Amino acid sequence: xxxxxxxxxxxxxxxxxxxxxxxxxxxxxxxxxxxxxxxxxxxxxxxxxxxxxxxxxxxxxxxxxxxxxxxxxxxxxxxxxxxxxxxxxxxxxxxxxxxxxxxxxxxxxxxxxxxxxxxxxxxxxxxxxxxxxxxxxx
Numbered sequence: 852x853x854x855x856x857x858x859x860x861x862x863x864x865x866x867x868x869x870x871x872x873x874x875x876x877x878x879x880x881x882x883x884x885x886x887x888x889x890x891x892x893x894x895x896x897x898x899x900x901x902x903x904x905x906x907x908x909x910x911x912x913x914x915x916x917x918x919x920x921x922x923x924x925x926x927x928x929x930x931x932x933x934x935x936x937x938x939x940x941x942x943x944x945x946x947x948x949x950x951x952x953x954x955x956x957x958x959x960x961x962x963x964x965x966x967x968x969x970x971x972x973x974x975x976x977x978x979x980x981x982x983x984x985x986x987x988x989x
Contacts, residue, residue: 863916863979865971866903866935873897879929883918883978890922904971905938908959908985911946918978940965944985959985 861883873879873893880891880899891899904916923929938944945961946952962985971981 861918861920861978863918863982864901864903864935865905865968865981866937867905868903868936869901870934870936871899871901871931873899873931874929877927877929878924879922879931881920881922888920903935904967904979904982904985905944905964907982908944908962909947911952911956912958916979916982937968938964940968958987960987 871880876893878890878893881888882891883889901919902914902916906914907916921931940963942964943961944964944967946957946959967984970984974981974984
């Protein structure tokens with residue numbers, strides 16, 4: 852039977868990084884690669900580390916967050932544990948000056964981390980649409 856997707860909610864993480872542990876023998880994570888959904892094949896004793904949107908902002912887009920979704924396989928239970936590393940609510944996030952990137956080419960504006968997170972959560976999980984909250988309009 853084909854995989855069924857839980858909630859059909861592809862998204863990227865609004866954190867700095869996400870650390871995920873998942874069971875060794877059950878495929879439960881899919882990533883979008885070149886417009887297609889690709890299952891992440893489980894390996895023994897895994898730690899999956901996702902780059903989050905805060906790192907995208909800090910790096911002015913040099914590092915990318917991956918769009919992903921959770922899935923389940925018919926007849927197989929799945930258990931995952933996720934840890935999200937998020938700056939304090941009042942931390943202002945913007946591209947780092949030392950990224951060899953002058954302000955004139957910044958893609959992201961300064962936002963308070965808590966405001967970014969709350970605005971992102973208000974939006975329907977729709978891929979990476981929530982990242983528009985921090986984008987500089989051109």
